Amino acid sequence: LGRPVKLAVTRPQTFTAYGGRAATRQTVALGADAEGRIQSIVHRGVNETSVDGMWVEPLGSVTSIMYATPNFSSRQNVVRVNTVVPGALRAPGENPSAFGIESAIDELAYEVGIDPLEIRLRNYAEQDPEVKKPWSTRQLREAFAVGAAAFGWSKRPREPRSMRDGNQLIGWGVAAGTYPVRRAYGEAMVRILTDGSVEVESSSIDMGQGTYTILAQTAAETLGVPAENVVVKLGDSRYARAGVTGGSRLAGVMTGAVHKAATAALDELVGLAISEANSPFHALQANTLVVSEGRIRSPRGDGPDVSIAELLGSVGRSQIEAMGDTTPANWTAEDRYKNNTTIAMALPHT
Structure with a gap:
């Protein structure tokens, strides 16, 4: 047009006019011993992208470093669908990756009968599981302790559907996430x-x-x-x-x-x-x-x-x-x- 153009979209259009977080589908398989210590993690995932563009939502970014395990496998595919190209939205990769592994850890906790917080502490990664190097900073264990004390986690009933507020079923859960320390020039x-x-x-x-x-x-x-x-x-x-x-x-x-x-x-x-x-x-x-x-x-x-x-x-x-x-x-x-x-x-x- 040879002149500046301003485009205003409606609220519903903001979900389709430009890229948001890519839809993902994840399968996480865990192998653990009777004490709940993880022996293997197998992560398979897929995310959407557009027909004529490419976006990879790195689904293994948190899965690979969150918990200590001697055996780890991760593979991901990208599927083209009729949508706009997804984009960076609040921790691209890290957010859906943490959702996948934390959901699996919760299922493991109930399968082996170990408190969801305790099973996370038993599998705490004291160093980077991939490169076998110490963390520059990692205070997740301390964060778990402070959070548990603040919420009174030790008094939490273990059985699902055992907590009510009148006619409302309520519950307490625990989950963790991580984000890398990215460095740049300034x-x-x-x-x-x-x-x-x-x-x-x-x-x-x-x-x-x-x-x-x-x-x-x-x-x-x-x-x-x-x-x-x-x-x-x-x-x-x-x-x-x-x-x-x-x-x-x-x-x-x-x-x-x-x-x-x-x-x-x-x-x-x-x-x-x-x-x-x-x-x-x-x-x-x-x-x-x-x-x-x-x-x-x-x-x-x-x-x-x-x-x-x-x-x-x-x-x-x-x-x-x-x-x-x-x-x-x-x-x-x-x-x-x-x-x-x-x-x-x-x-x-x-």
């Missing part, structure tokens, strides 16, 4: 200004998930200034580069970049306080200083106690600026470019 610029305030700049965005808040908190905690003294600027391509907001990765990436930048700025601030002849701390010959609530002092509690603004004024600096990123130590500039490009181009398939 940068942040942190400035300590002459009035003692702080600026954080990044091209990342905040579409409601709280990026402004967490980056301000990270900078404030690292620099020892009140959070209300931190101004966060986002969403401009002129600022330091950042990855996309997707895959639950932005918070981990950008808080790391801001922490790194703020640490570098703090080191420079302390270095100026110690080394500059006009600094009130120069005569102390101290190798460390404490910065908190926007003020600088000796860790011993003696000597000057000045604000960041007063220190910058005394040494003739208008600002301190530092860049931080999440680049692994062995990455080259080409690696960073490829990583950012891959993130931008491949998001719909993650």
Whole structure:
């Protein structure tokens, strides 16, 4: 048409006009001993895609790592049907995969007569079952304990249909899920200004998930200034580069970049306080200083106690600026470019 077009769809059309979660069909077979310890998991699955497009909903992503088993097999097919191409919807793959294996674990618990929570603990994966490496972080056991205590799980009757609220059948269940920690490249610029305030700049965005808040908190905690003294600027391509907001990765990436930048700025601030002849701390010959609530002092509690603004004024600096990123130590500039490009181009398939 040669001009901008706006398309407005009705509420019912939102379920058919563009891709949502793919429909799946899963069969999970478990082999376990009398004590409920899983000996094998066989997972077969299929998901829909469109006639002229491709979408794979990775149904084995959680099944393969959730529980310890010496024998595991997973296979998946894709079936073309007359629908729009499915898309990424709230943990693509992980959500339906967790539904499949957790449903099977519940059936196993009742088959062998073991409490559904207890059978999950007996089969807890202490390490990644696939690669035999320790988890970077896994606190599922602790989460089970806290949840069980909060709900009074120990008092739960085991028999199905044994709990009522008047004429209503009620019940308590347990299920677990997991999501990978996805890493990406990100940068942040942190400035300590002459009035003692702080600026954080990044091209990342905040579409409601709280990026402004967490980056301000990270900078404030690292620099020892009140959070209300931190101004966060986002969403401009002129600022330091950042990855996309997707895959639950932005918070981990950008808080790391801001922490790194703020640490570098703090080191420079302390270095100026110690080394500059006009600094009130120069005569102390101290190798460390404490910065908190926007003020600088000796860790011993003696000597000057000045604000960041007063220190910058005394040494003739208008600002301190530092860049931080999440680049692994062995990455080259080409690696960073490829990583950012891959993130931008491949998001719909993650």
